[in-house]
Amino acid sequence: MNELFQLIDRLEQEHSLSCDEYEVLLDGLTPELAEYAAHKASKAQHAVYGNTVYVRGLIEISNICKNDCLYCGIRRSNHNCSRYRLSEEEILSCCSEGYELGFRTFVMQGGEDPHFDDELLCSLIGKIKKAYPDCAVTLSLGERSRESYEALFNAGADRYLLRHETADPDLYRKLHPEAMSFENRMQCLKTLKEIGYQTGCGFMVGAPYQTNRSLAADLKFVELFQPAMCGIGPFIPHEATPFSGFPPGTLQTTLFLLSLLRLTDPGLLLPATTALGTIDPSGREQGILAGANVVMPNLSPVSVRKKYELYNNKICTGEESAQCKSCLSRRMESIGYRIVTDRGDRKPFQAHRMKKKEGIINVSV
Numbered sequence: 403m404n405e406l407f408q409l410i411d412r413l414e415q416e417h418s419l420s421c422d423e424y425e426v427l428l429d430g431l432t433p434e435l436a437e438y439a440a441h442k443a444s445k446a447q448h449a450v451y452g453n454t455v456y457v458r459g460l461i462e463i464s465n466i467c468k469n470d471c472l473y474c475g476i477r478r479s480n481h482n483c484s485r486y487r488l489s490e491e492e493i494l495s496c497c498s499e500g501y502e503l504g505f506r507t508f509v510m511q512g513g514e515d516p517h518f519d520d521e522l523l524c525s526l527i528g529k530i531k532k533a534y535p536d537c538a539v540t541l542s543l544g545e546r547s548r549e550s551y552e553a554l555f556n557a558g559a560d561r562y563l564l565r566h567e568t569a570d571p572d573l574y575r576k577l578h579p580e581a582m583s584f585e586n587r588m589q590c591l592k593t594l595k596e597i598g599y600q601t602g603c604g605f606m607v608g609a610p611y612q613t614n615r616s617l618a619a620d621l622k623f624v625e626l627f628q629p630a631m632c633g634i635g636p637f638i639p640h641e642a643t644p645f646s647g648f649p650p651g652t653l654q655t656t657l658f659l660l661s662l663l664r665l666t667d668p669g670l671l672l673p674a675t676t677a678l679g680t681i682d683p684s685g686r687e688q689g690i691l692a693g694a695n696v697v698m699p700n701l702s703p704v705s706v707r708k709k710y711e712l713y714n715n716k717i718c719t720g721e722e723s724a725q726c727k728s729c730l731s732r733r734m735e736s737i738g739y740r741i742v743t744d745r746g747d748r749k750p751f752q753a754h755r756m757k758k759k760e761g762i763i764n765v766s767v
């Protein structure tokens with residue numbers, strides 16, 4: 403028992419544990435251990451970000467996807483999904499509304515929709531950056547070629563989110579059709595970082611067939627990859643997918659992972675995700691208290707929100723953007739945090755990463 407608390411102390415100081423040690427922590431999860439980790443995580447978060455929470459406006463630009471991930475409600479094989487894509491005018495009008503509401507980051511997220519080719523996206527990114535030079539543009543549009551990522555970066559995109567989904571290659575194969583590969587996913591992430599994007603990875607918690615060993619690999623991967631952001635949320639089944647019968651991930655495990663991630667990297671951008679708010683009415687608030695420091699209210703037109711259904715019972719599908727923003731502001735204020743209006747870039751954290759085993763000290767920013 404005591405050993406587990408000592409591991410948390412070591413993680414707090416050294417920001418690194420072995421894969422085996424992460425697994426021991428996950429195997430030993432109790433409410434007391436989670437509370438201890440959350441307390442330390444919150445301390446680390448306050449040291450870098452104080453009581454501020456960053457906000458990003460999420461624009462779901464298309465639910466058309468050429469992929470067929472087994473967990474996802476907008477997978478190609480789901481013929482019950484009513485498909486849409488936003489026009490350039492619609493996207494620009496979401497940005498304009500978002501800017502008025504105080505958003506300084508726009509996240510354009512969508513399925514892998516071939517309609518959004520480089521030419522169209524580069525022109526769109528150029529228009530957004532020209533109209534709102536003080537804003538960051540984040541893309542979350544899946545796997546693309548190096549050339550494409552470079553073109554979008556040169557057009558002005560600042561950040562790219564691509565969840566690695568799992569750092570366990572065997573689990574990756576169970577969650578995806580054969581046409582998708584773990585190697586390509588990881589290569590995309592490396593490429594994004596090399597190009598200069600502020601890169602985000604992430605994974606689901608409680609996905610079918612996931613073990614604590616797989617989650618330990620995720621923690622180790624995030625520790626070594628040093629992303630700007632890491633998005634995690636519970637797996638939630640969607641009725642029209644092969645995984646409809648699996649149970650959702652739990653609030654407790656998701657919160658514990660948020661705390662451990664915060665301790666591996668106090669400067670990490672960690673969103674309290676919509677999925678977390680979907681499995682528990684106060685999930686996002688609890689996420690912030692466990693170490694998260696970003697929220698992403700929905701800026702999509704209300705007419706399409708229900709259609710961007712990655713999982714069932716998704717929250718925030720009926721509210722206007724302004725309502726969603728003020729709802730989240732209120733929620734953050736209720737737990738002593740405040741939402742800030744700026745780009746919300748990640749802060750450097752001078753991590754003294756003591757890699758005892760390798761015998762190296764790697765000072766990172």
Ligand code: 5AD
Pocket residue numbers: 473474475565567604605606635636637638639640677712713
């Ligand atoms: N439950 C929870 N998260 C999901 N995602 C996709 N489907 C689900 C689901 N059923 C997550 C994936 C993806 C992100 C956009 O949403 O991790 O990368």
Ligand code: FES
Pocket residue numbers: 699700717718721725726727729730
């Ligand atoms: Fe979207 Fe509450 S945060 S409605």
